[in-house]
Amino acid sequence: xxxxxxxxxxxxxxxxxxxxxxxxxxxxxxxxxxxxxxxxxxxxxxxxxxxxxxxxxxxxxxxxxxxxxxxxxxxxxxxxxxxxxxxxxxxxxxxxxxxxxxxxxxxxxxxxxxxxxxxxxxxxxxxxxxxxxxxxxxxxxxxxxxxxxxxxxxxxxxxxxxxxxxxxxxxxxxxxxxxxxxxxxxxxxxxxxxxxxxxxxxxxxxxxxxxxxxxxxxxxxxxxxxxxxxxxxxxxxxxxxxxxxxxxxxxxxxxxxxxxxxxxxxxxxxxxxxxxxxxxxxxxxxxxxxxxxxxxxxxxxxxxxxxxxxxxxxxxxxxxxxxxxxxxxxxxxxxxxxxxxxxxxxxxxxxxxxxxxxxxxxxxxxxxxxx
Amino acid sequence: xxxxxxxxxxxxxxxxxxxxxxxxxxxxxxxxxxxxxxxxxxxxxxxxxxxxxxxxxxxxxxxxxxxxxxxxxxxxxxxxxxxxxxxxxxxxxxxxxx
Numbered sequence: 467x468x469x470x471x472x473x474x475x476x477x478x479x480x481x482x483x484x485x486x487x488x489x490x491x492x493x494x495x496x497x498x499x500x501x502x503x504x505x506x507x508x509x510x511x512x513x514x515x516x517x518x519x520x521x522x523x524x525x526x527x528x529x530x531x532x533x534x535x536x537x538x539x540x541x542x543x544x545x546x547x548x549x550x551x552x553x554x555x556x557x558x559x560x561x562x563x564x565x566x567x568x569x570x571x572x573x574x575x576x577x578x579x580x581x582x583x584x585x586x587x588x589x590x591x592x593x594x595x596x597x598x599x600x601x602x603x604x605x606x607x608x609x610x611x612x613x614x615x616x617x618x619x620x621x622x623x624x625x626x627x628x629x630x631x632x633x634x635x636x637x638x639x640x641x642x643x644x645x646x647x648x649x650x651x652x653x654x655x656x657x658x659x660x661x662x663x664x665x666x667x668x669x670x671x672x673x674x675x676x677x678x679x680x681x682x683x684x685x686x687x688x689x690x691x692x693x694x695x696x697x698x699x700x701x702x703x704x705x706x707x708x709x710x711x712x713x714x715x716x717x718x719x720x721x722x723x724x725x726x727x728x729x730x731x732x733x734x735x736x737x738x739x740x741x742x743x744x745x746x747x748x749x750x751x752x753x754x755x756x757x758x759x760x761x762x763x764x765x766x767x768x769x770x771x772x773x774x775x776x777x778x779x780x781x782x783x784x785x786x787x788x789x790x791x792x793x794x795x796x797x798x799x800x801x802x803x804x805x806x807x808x809x810x811x812x813x814x815x816x817x818x819x820x821x822x823x824x825x826x827x828x829x830x831x832x833x834x835x836x837x
Numbered sequence: 838x839x840x841x842x843x844x845x846x847x848x849x850x851x852x853x854x855x856x857x858x859x860x861x862x863x864x865x866x867x868x869x870x871x872x873x874x875x876x877x878x879x880x881x882x883x884x885x886x887x888x889x890x891x892x893x894x895x896x897x898x899x900x901x902x903x904x905x906x907x908x909x910x911x912x913x914x915x916x917x918x919x920x921x922x923x924x925x926x927x928x929x930x931x932x933x934x935x
Contacts, residue, residue, distance in 0.1 A: 525896040525930040526884040542880045546888045
C-alpha cells in the first residue's frame with residue numbers, strides 16, 4: 467500500500483509526518499534542526515529518499531542539509547551562495563537603489579531527472595543550481611538581466627520563492643519573485659525574460675501594467691499540461707494557457723482574491739486550490755473562517771471547503787510554500803498555518819483533519835507519495 | 838590549548854559537546870583562531886564569518902575576559918588568558934530575541 471510523507475518546515479525546525487495510504491493516522495518525527503528556520507524541504511522525484519533542506523538563522527546564516535534515507539539522517543553540504551560578478555542594485559521599498567545581499571534560501575527544487583541536481587531560490591532574488599548533490603552552487607545570473615534593477619522586496623523580503631520545471635521541455639524553467647514577477651528560460655537558465663503580460667498591480671506600481679515589479683505570491687502547474695499556469699498574486703488569482711505569455715484573471719466569486727498558496731489537484735488539471743486571506747494588511751481569513759477554496763474549472767467558479775476547519779475566531783495565515791498535494795486517488799491536500807496547525811484532507815478537500823495543532827509557525831509543506 | 842565555547846546551535850552543527858580546544862597561530866589572533874576552528878569543523882564556515890569577506894556575521898559576537906572583542910580587527914592578538922587556556926573564548930549569538 468502506498469505511503470505519504472509530509473516534509474514540514476517551520477520557524478523552529480523541521481518535521482517529517484508519515485502515514486499509510488488511508489492518511490488517517492500519522493507518525494510525527496522531529497524537530498530536526500531545532501531552533502533554526504526551515505524555509506523548505508523537498509525530495510527528489512527520481513530518488514524520493516534523497517531530501518534537501520534549507521536551514522537558516524538570522525544569527526548563523528544559511529546551511530543546506532541533505533538526507534539519503536528519507537530524513538532519518540542528514541549531512542550538511544555546501545552553502546556558499548555567491549552572486550556571480552557584481553550583482554549591482556535593486557529597488558528598495560522607497561524606490562531607492564540598494565545592493566544585492568544574500569540572506570537565505572527560500573525554496574529548493576530538485577531536478578526531475580537527476581537527484582544530484584537541485585535549484586535553489588534565494589533572497590535577495592537569484593536562482594542557484596548544484597549538480598553535485600549540494601556540494602557546490604552556481605548562480606544562473608542571466609536571470610538578473612531581466613530588469614533586475616527594477617525588482618523590489620515584498621513584505622517578506624525579495625525572495626525567489628517558486629521554481630517550476632517543465633517536464634516536457636528540459637530547458638524550460640519558470641521562477642517567481644516577490645516583488646518582481648514571473649520569469650521564464652527556455653535554454654536551461656542562460657537567458658530569461660519576464661512573462662507578466664496581463665498582470666495589473668494598481669496602488670503597488672506606478673505603472674499597473676509594468677513588465678516587472680508585480681508581487682507574485684505563487685505559481686503552480688500540472689505536469690500533464692505545463693503550458694497552463696495558475697497564479698496567486700498579491701491581489702488576484704490568475705491563469706495562463708500559453709506558458710506565461712499572457713495572463714487573465716480568474717478570481718471569480720472568491721471572498722477575497724488576496725492570498726499566498728495555490729495548488730493543482732494531482733489527478734484533475736483543472737482543479738485548483740487557494741486559501742483566501744482578507745487583505746495585505748490583515749493576514750487572516752475573511753470573517754475569521756478558515757476556508758480553502760476549490761475551483762474545478764480552472765478558476766472563476768469557486769466553492770468553499772470548510773468541513774473540519776475552524777469557522778470562528780481564526781486568525782492564522784497560510785504561507786506560499788505551505789500547501790501541497792499527494793498523487794493518490796482521491797487526492798490528498800495538505801496545508802500548514804502560521805498558528806502551527808497542519809491540516810490534511812484525504813478526499814480532495816471535502817473534509818479536513820488536523821494532523822498537529824501546535825507546531826511552530828509553518829513555513830512550508832511538501833507531500834511525497836511513496837510506493 | 839585555546840578553549841572555545843560555541844553557542845548551542847553551532848555545537849549541534851559541529852556535533853561537539855562542551856568546549857572546543859585547539860591550537861591557533863602563532864600568532865594567536867582572532868583570525869588565526871577562527872581559521873583553526875573552521876579548519877577543524879568545516880561545517881562552521883559561513884556561520885560565524887561570511888564565506889567570502891570573512892567579516893564577522895552581524896549577529897555574532899566574541900567575548901573573552903569580560904571584554905567584547907567583536908569589533909577588534911582580525912589581527913588582534915588574543916588576550917593572554919585566552920591564549921594560554923586560562924579563560925575561554927566565547928562565540929555568542931547576539932541578544933536579539935529569537
